[in-house]
Amino acid sequence: xxxxxxxxxxxxxxxxxxxxxxxxxxxxxxxxxxxxxxxxxxxxxxxxxxxxxxxxxxxxxxxxxxxxxxxxxxxxxxxxxxxxxxxxxxxxxxxxxxxxxxxxxxxxxxxxxxxxxxxxxxxxxxxxxxxxxxxxxxxxxxxxxxxxxxxxxxxxxxxxxxxxxxxxxxxxxxxxxxxxxxxxxxxxxxxxxxxxxxxxxxxxxxxxxxxxxxxxxxxxxxxxxxxxxxxxxxxxxxxxxxxxxxxxxxxxxxxxxxxxxxxxxxxxxxxxxxxxxxxxxxxxxxxxxxxxxxxxxxxxxxxxxxxxxxxxxxxxxxxxxxxxxxxxxxxxxxxxxxxxxxxxxxxxxxxxxxxxxxxxxxxxxxxxxxxxxxxxxxxxxxxxxxxxxxxxxxxxxxxxxxxxxxxxxxxxx
Amino acid sequence: xxxxxxxxxxxxxxxxxxxxxxxxxxxxxxxxxxxxxxxxxxxxxxxxxxxxxxxxxxxxxxxxxxxxxxxxxxxxxxxxxxxxxxxxxxxxxxxxxxxxxxxxxxxxxxxxxxxxxxxxxxxxxx
Numbered sequence: 001x002x003x004x005x006x007x008x009x010x011x012x013x014x015x016x017x018x019x020x021x022x023x024x025x026x027x028x029x030x031x032x033x034x035x036x037x038x039x040x041x042x043x044x045x046x047x048x049x050x051x052x053x054x055x056x057x058x059x060x061x062x063x064x065x066x067x068x069x070x071x072x073x074x075x076x077x078x079x080x081x082x083x084x085x086x087x088x089x090x091x092x093x094x095x096x097x098x099x100x101x102x103x104x105x106x107x108x109x110x111x112x113x114x115x116x117x118x119x120x121x122x123x124x125x126x127x128x129x130x131x132x133x134x135x136x137x138x139x140x141x142x143x144x145x146x147x148x149x150x151x152x153x154x155x156x157x158x159x160x161x162x163x164x165x166x167x168x169x170x171x172x173x174x175x176x177x178x179x180x181x182x183x184x185x186x187x188x189x190x191x192x193x194x195x196x197x198x199x200x201x202x203x204x205x206x207x208x209x210x211x212x213x214x215x216x217x218x219x220x221x222x223x224x225x226x227x228x229x230x231x232x233x234x235x236x237x238x239x240x241x242x243x244x245x246x247x248x249x250x251x252x253x254x255x256x257x258x259x260x261x262x263x264x265x266x267x268x269x270x271x272x273x274x275x276x277x278x279x280x281x282x283x284x285x286x287x288x289x290x291x292x293x294x295x296x297x298x299x300x301x302x303x304x305x306x307x308x309x310x311x312x313x314x315x316x317x318x319x320x321x322x323x324x325x326x327x328x329x330x331x332x333x334x335x336x337x338x339x340x341x342x343x344x345x346x347x348x349x350x351x352x353x354x355x356x357x358x359x360x361x362x363x364x365x366x367x368x369x370x371x372x373x374x375x376x377x378x379x380x381x382x383x384x385x386x387x388x389x390x391x392x393x394x395x396x397x398x399x400x401x402x403x404x405x406x407x408x409x410x411x412x413x
Numbered sequence: 414x415x416x417x418x419x420x421x422x423x424x425x426x427x428x429x430x431x432x433x434x435x436x437x438x439x440x441x442x443x444x445x446x447x448x449x450x451x452x453x454x455x456x457x458x459x460x461x462x463x464x465x466x467x468x469x470x471x472x473x474x475x476x477x478x479x480x481x482x483x484x485x486x487x488x489x490x491x492x493x494x495x496x497x498x499x500x501x502x503x504x505x506x507x508x509x510x511x512x513x514x515x516x517x518x519x520x521x522x523x524x525x526x527x528x529x530x531x532x533x534x535x536x537x538x539x
Contacts, residue, residue: 344475346449346520347418354417362449376450376473405417406476409427 003303004388007295010035011386021356024394029174029335029382030360032205032227034288041287042229045280053279054253054270068279071286072269078289079219080210081236085268088235088242089282093201094124096220096235097168099272100197101128102248104218104241105166108195111137114163116194118143118151118180119372120173123365125199129168143169145372149176149325156188164194171203175364175380176325177308177335179207186216195241201225205384206304206333208297217241223281227384228288232281235272242268249274292385300385304334307383307392311336314396319403324373334383337364340399343406345379351402352379357395418476419511421484426476431486433469442531443472446523451478455486455527459535463494470524477509477517482524484508494532500525 008014011033016023025033045067051060053068069084076084090096109115115129119142133140141159144152151169160167167189172179182198189196197218200209204221211219218241223232247254247265251274256264265271292300309329315321320341326332340348345361352359362377363370370377381395417423438456445452453472460466468486472478484505489497502522506513513521 344451344473346451346475346517350475350517351417367450370450376452407427409429 002306002389003295003299004307004386004391007035008386008388010037010291012036012039014386018356018358019354024355024357024391026381026383026387026391026395027358027360028205028384028387029202029225029380031224031230032384033386034227034229034284035291037291038227038229038284038287042280042284045283050280052276064279067283067286068277071282074286074289075234078209078293079204079234079236080208080212082212083239086236086239086242088237088269088272089277090220090233090235090272091231091278092222092224092233093199093220094128094233096218096233097125097197097199098128099235099248100218100220100237101132103245103272104195104237105129105132106136107245109136109138109165112139112163113165114139114141114161116141116143116159116164116167116189118169119145120149120151120176120178120366120369121168121170122174122199122201123367124201125168125170125197126368129166139163142368145369148327149173149178150331151178151180151185153181153184156185160189160192160194162193164189164192166195166197168197168199170199170201171209172200172206172333172335173325173366173369174202174335175337175366175369175378177202177332177337177382178326179203179332182216183214186214190215190217202333202335207301211236223285223288226285226288227291228285229278229281231278232285234285239268242272245271247271247274251275253277295385303385304383304387305329307387307389308332308334308336310389311381311383311392311395314392315399318396318399321399321403324378334387335380336382337378337380339375339378340403340406342409343402345377347406348379348399348402351406352395352398355394355398355401357398359395418480419509421508421510422476422480425480425483429479429483431469431483431490432471432479434471435467435469438469440531440535442527442534444523444527444530446474446478446519448519449475451475451520451523453478453482453524453527455482455524455531457528457531457535459494465489465492465494465497468528470527474523475517475520477513477520478523480509481505481521485524485528489528494535497532498529 049063195217200221219236349361443454451474470482
């Protein structure tokens, strides 16, 4: 029995139907479904220990603080970071990247400096840099994407220059599923004197991350894509880089002492966590990590690799279907984008929805990549631990029916 | 898939009556739906008495948007600009004869906004 069938029962939402059909949830790249262990952790916290953290001198406050900080230790271990001070809880990946832009980058970069991005970035790892570039007169440059959906590494030498202060890129493309060679790029960027930020939103659910080994300066991820609740994410920053920085936002928790005319800052990581944090969500993230680690990365990765191979093979058999991204399953994770000729991706998604199949459609918040691919948008199926081979078969069959029903129509160009 | 969008939308989508372009349009406008990036272009030919002689549209858009554009073109061709501007979202929703989810309402109104913007640039506006 494959992993998907074995663990499906752990995810209560997968029992529901959509329009009388079994739910085939193939939108885990947008947000993953939550295992019962996470839902139980939230309920336990709210029913037994709910209190504010860090300043409550009572039993519940102590428990809540202990649970919240234990979640941080879980994240540290999960990412292979050296120090717990390097793990800052945020609302999600977007906030984590913006936090780096507002703290380290705003302070370190000056007019004429360059930030090297890639053509496959999610808007969350592009717009914060665009805003900062406009404010500080920085130059944004982009590593091109090849026709196969890989980064064109031959362009890196030309693009990575004396003025490059930051290289910011996705670990895994949210559209193509491409796993980028981040270790090589970290090495090359740091050798050129640049810092490296990695957007790990789509990588953390699919592959083990070893930050101590990787040596990246910043790493951002979202809890909800791992099966945790929404509203919790992580910014990892190397301690030496975070230590001298001032907070991005004022408030409680980030301070040590406040006078009427001056303030001293709190220690790491709390200096970057103003106000009451997402306590239950962080505890839920800890539970989600426990769940994934119990399944084990070997089992998760071989399961998802098998699903990806099956999906590429089955979708390739569908008439008029175009697949995007690397054809070699070893270069990608379980995120597969495609189009059916002449059918708008939203119509495709709506047609599949009538069969209970949930896929995402559109530009996937990566418009420059869509332009690079020469499309307005794509449909995207994305997998998780609970995805089964039957889900893939249902998708292929649904696509065939959509092709017959919506077929080719007249067009004017 | 009949349940998908209803017969009117599927018919207009597969057999559009007003898809195309005009040789010498008097008014043209094109815009995108910011939610999905869909693009619709509407071209209008005006007769001397401020009547809409012909309307054509094209675009990279979903079936709902294209069907809405097709129905809209049919509704306003041969009418005065003033009458055309009276067509609103509800008129189109009634004509589409399908249940449109809130997330797709913008697909219905994109062609309407584009037509109105095209007509706003014409001298016959008032």
